[in-house]
Amino acid sequence: MNTIMSSRLKNLVLITIASAVLWGCGAGDKTVSLTANQEQQVASRIAPAGHVSMAGQVAAVVSGAVASARTGGDIYAVNCIACHSSGVAGAPVMGDVAAWSARLEQGLETVYTNAINGIRGMPMRGTCMDCSDDEVKAAVDHILDGSK
Ligand code: HEC
Numbered sequence: 001m002n003t004i005m006s007s008r009l010k011n012l013v014l015i016t017i018a019s020a021v022l023w024g025c026g027a028g029d030k031t032v033s034l035t036a037n038q039e040q041q042v043a044s045r046i047a048p049a050g051h052v053s054m055a056g057q058v059a060a061v062v063s064g065a066v067a068s069a070r071t072g073g074d075i076y077a078v079n080c081i082a083c084h085s086s087g088v089a090g091a092p093v094m095g096d097v098a099a100w101s102a103r104l105e106q107g108l109e110t111v112y113t114n115a116i117n118g119i120r121g122m123p124m125r126g127t128c129m130d131c132s133d134d135e136v137k138a139a140v141d142h143i144l145d146g147s148k
Pocket of ligand 1: 075076079080081082083084088089090091092103110111112114115119120121122123125126127128136139140143
């Protein structure tokens with residue numbers, strides 16, 4: 001009885017191993033039949049996360065370059081106009097030559113710095129938190145150009 005059981009068990013084990021080997025070969029054949037393009041797709045799907053985030057970083061750098069292509073006028077229209085077209089909270093209004101020439105008496109660099117860091121009712125970067133310093137300066141230049 002025990003011998004029969006153990007020989008059946010052996011057979012079962014052998015069959016399991018054999019089918020695993022056969023299945024394995026089958027899978028191997030399928031891999032070989034992939035086209036180069038498919039292999040590339042599989043490779044990119046199973047690529048380590050590091051590669052994926054590197055691709056993301058490149059995309060971020062590229063979109064950063066696109067963002068820095070915003071003009072001072074673009075930034076003004078999105079971030080500054082709400083306060084500087086109406087004078088909210090005492091904001092000097094664009095086009096008000098006297099108000100802006102008074103501001104410029106402290107020097108252009110100080111005006112830039114105050115726009116970047118914020119001063120009193122003027123929020124830091126005029127709320128354009130993804131603006132570079134140069135972009136904030138470009139928006140200031142836009143306001144000053146329209147206030148001569
Ligand atoms: C929430 C309203 C608000 C927004 C938005 C805003 N400003 Fe202002 N800004 C002010 C106020 C108020 C002042 C006056 C602050 C003071 O001198 O008391 C001011 C002052 C300034 C000054 C003069 C600083 C100085 O040295 O006298 C500049 C330049 C300026 N803003 C640029 C900008 C730019 C550029 C943007 C958009 C990127 C912007 N502001 C967005 C409210 C705003």
